[in-house]
Amino acid sequence: MNFSPDEAVPGLRTAALGAYVSGCAVSPDGDTAAYALGDGRLVLLDTASGEAASVDAHDGGVLSLAAAPQGFVTGGDDGRVALTRPDGRTTELARFPGQWIEHVGASRDGSVLAAARGKAVVLFRGEDLAPQLLPELPAVIGGLAVRRDGRAVAASHYDGVTVYAPPRPDARGNTFDGPGANLTLVFSDDGAKMACATQDKSVRVYDLAQSAGYLLEGYPAKVRCLCFSPDGNMLWTGGEQAFVGWPVDAATDPARREAVVFGAFEHGLLGAVAAHPVLPLVAGGFDGGVIFLGSPERRGAAPLLVLENRRVTSLAWSTDGRRLVGGGDGGAAFFMDMAG
């Protein structure tokens, strides 16, 4: 099941993993890439050698994945939250029979790991990573985000987003209004902003530093992916047949805010997006399996590779931005070393 080098594209390795890729991530040290699969496996790839090994992380499907220095945190439809070390050893962090663990998150240093269990956030902290359940929210959690520095954990739910800052078991959290069903949730790297995709084809931005919130609309389809640029001044979104970036810096007047749109692709919607952690670049995966690399400065995008998938479901950069990983619903996955 090794990832084979692609002769046409230097630095690219691809593999057919045989199941829906529900998430992918690169370990903070860049040595290991992980692919979470719909059949319960977690595929670990040694980024230096291209050798891959699969671990039976969950019974049923793996629904969520996050990278931490300790290893990869996964949630499954067996109700388990698991931690898989880069060497393939898997330990169970918690088990909630009958629940699906659809969201997990991790701070950069791994000091805060979190998962969503129905209406409640579960925290894993300290040496023993023992599960600590936060008080129940009014509705099921639709999205979960952990601030990079671990000083806040946020959960989106029907009619709002609740932020636990600092995240601790007795915290009730601070709920920000947001009418309707709130889904995918992300923090900016500095934690000053949050963005949340809604069921209603819109994106809600919470500027925590400015105590402001606003709605971004006009999408033809539900927005499935979101990410901030590293400086937090740009929000990249899917939901359109192009890259859509919103200036969300404090200097831009909210009333005059206009999206930057480029890289039009008539064959499918943008379903996965990942901003480069260092350079002004953004990677986007379109329905149909095409992955583009976009340049906001040039307002243009170029195709990087095509994967045999109906949808690209996940894209992620390594911390240093040297490596890009991704996969799709047809089980095709890739690893790309941008340095060749």
Next chain:
Amino acid sequence: MPAIPVTVLTGFLGAGKTTLLNRILSEDHGRKFAVIVNEFGEIGIDNELIVSSDEEIHLMNNGCVCCSVRGDLIRVLGGLARRRGAFDAILLETTGLADPAAIIQTFAMDEDTGDAFALDSVTTVVDAVHFSRHAAENRQALEQVVYADLILLNKADAVAPEALAAIEGQIRRINDVAEVVRTVRCDLPVARLLGRKAFDIGRLLFGQPGLAGPAGHGHDHDHGIQSLSLTLQTPLDPEKLGAFLSTLLREQGQDIYRCKGIMAVAGAKQRFVFQGVHMYLETAWGRPWAETEARESRAVFIGRGLDRAVLAKGLAGCAAKKGDAA
């Protein structure tokens, strides 16, 4: 990748939904089902892939009070989409009090759900022994009948023939397009229940014409819910028809539970078809009319407090001008 079919099983408390579910699962049909139930544990269902849902209704933010989707279904179906290949079809058993409209709208209004899954059938189990009382006391019992394309009139052996005919008449008054089958312990061949494609607009079908009784008047014990069938011989103007339907649903969509129609449009070789749930309306071009076929429009509206005269006048007002006819 073909859409995965979903069969919704509804019915009032005690009607026999679980009996039907177990029947489907135990029959030798060679298919693998994923089963979604509201609560597992209390009922014994022997199936490998059984998932719980929690009936979380999400109102949409479009200002319409009846446009809703079920957040739990979007999540559960999204999770099952990741396990595509592990099963062939999905059976969704709802609670006895569930609102089928929110389920149907979920498939229509949530793209991810509608993309990966196809609503195959809403099958409602009706308890012949208790239906009259349930219907008098609970609107849900009637709404489950309204949204069905297949109705199992169950426990048919426990009721006198005249009473059974009366219940069937009551069902017909509120839904004259569904297929009604009398059953004992839900003894229906599974083949009749699956692959119905009842919500595929390209395949829009009506019940057996002629079987529908005369248009009923709203009875008090039916909570004013009724089904109106209208036919028109004159070809219609598609623009006028579109405007009429959208205005109608905007103003009365809350009370129009379902509507569907196969319409003859002037200058078009194909049928113009529509179906709607509350304010949500879907339209498409259907199969072409045959040369020999009489071009007749037929529309059905199921809802509360419908005015036949107003609807008939409205549709008649969509007639194409002479000279537009194909």
